[in-house]
Amino acid sequence: MKLLSRIGRGLACAVGSLAMFAAVGCMHDDPAQQLSGLPQGTGFMIREVNGHKYSVFIPRDYASKPAWPTMVFLHGVGESGSDGINCRTVGLGPEIARHNGSFPFIVVFPQTGWDWTTSDSEKIMLDALNDAEQHYNIDRNQICLTGMSSGGRGTWVLGARHPEIFSCLVPMAGFAATDEAPKLAKMSVYVLHNEDDGIVNVSNTRDMIDAIHKCGGQPTVEIFPPEGKGHDCWDEAYSEGKLFNWVLGHRLNQSGNQAPPSVSIGNNGSSAFIKSVPVK
Numbered sequence: 001m002k003l004l005s006r007i008g009r010g011l012a013c014a015v016g017s018l019a020m021f022a023a024v025g026c027m028h029d030d031p032a033q034q035l036s037g038l039p040q041g042t043g044f045m046i047r048e049v050n051g052h053k054y055s056v057f058i059p060r061d062y063a064s065k066p067a068w069p070t071m072v073f074l075h076g077v078g079e080s081g082s083d084g085i086n087c088r089t090v091g092l093g094p095e096i097a098r099h100n101g102s103f104p105f106i107v108v109f110p111q112t113g114w115d116w117t118t119s120d121s122e123k124i125m126l127d128a129l130n131d132a133e134q135h136y137n138i139d140r141n142q143i144c145l146t147g148m149s150s151g152g153r154g155t156w157v158l159g160a161r162h163p164e165i166f167s168c169l170v171p172m173a174g175f176a177a178t179d180e181a182p183k184l185a186k187m188s189v190y191v192l193h194n195e196d197d198g199i200v201n202v203s204n205t206r207d208m209i210d211a212i213h214k215c216g217g218q219p220t221v222e223i224f225p226p227e228g229k230g231h232d233c234w235d236e237a238y239s240e241g242k243l244f245n246w247v248l249g250h251r252l253n254q255s256g257n258q259a260p261p262s263v264s265i266g267n268n269g270s271s272a273f274i275k276s277v278p279v280k
Helices: 002-024 092-098 119-135 150-161 178-184 203-214 234-240 242-248
Strands: 043-049 052-058 068-074 106-109 138-148 168-172 190-194 220-224 262-265 274-277
Touching: 043 119, 052 092, 052 119, 068 092, 068 119, 068 150, 068 242, 092 106, 092 234, 106 119, 119 138, 119 150, 138 150, 150 168, 150 178, 168 242, 178 203, 190 203, 190 242, 203 220, 234 242
Parallel strands: 068 106, 068 138, 138 168, 168 190, 190 220, 220 262
Antiparallel strands: 043 052, 052 106, 262 274
16 A cells, blocks of 8 residues: 555656646746846856756855855756756746845755656756865855755655755755655754645645654744745745745754754634744
């Protein structure tokens, strides 16, 4: 039965991926073209490692400090490919452009196909991060893994595989990966979803919350109320500011990831209010 359950989840993810591709398409504006007046050596750049291109963003004031907190961003189905550009066109990339490159993180944008959970995709992500670490001043104790849609599920799975790398995880609108809950319960997680997501149902995030709670974890949760925004919860989440402050508050130390304060969801149908819950 467990095998059948896994097969069912795999089929659901495949069907959902097709729906996501149909819904979001694959062509978006390049945020690199929207930046101006950046110092040399900053902004969006394309690098290649082991035959795979990826983008990396270096903040406008990069020279101002010796080590930078970093985010690794896993794109959705519509941004898959191999050009190293499309992966930065939705989610964090546009948010960086809105601030004209004044951003508190280095950001690594690996690029793969539709599924971030395969061993090939995992290697692409790790290779991109390792290459960026070799060429830029990345604070290795403050690296956040975040992703949207299929990249949201990738964040669950790859984050659980590498608690030694990531100081926190921010999955958005992703399919569930409940088998990873025992590992995720020991990590700092901020998960977001829209209540009225018609592409990846919010039940996926609720299932993850329940599974992590049962394993003793206390994820931070934000479910936005039904306001007709559909699948896209990332634009609002990234633009709020509080998410980045939360990320900046998490670091690895010798004992690994530290559990953050948790939040609970208000289910009154009109607002997604959040309240703090003490860590046990």
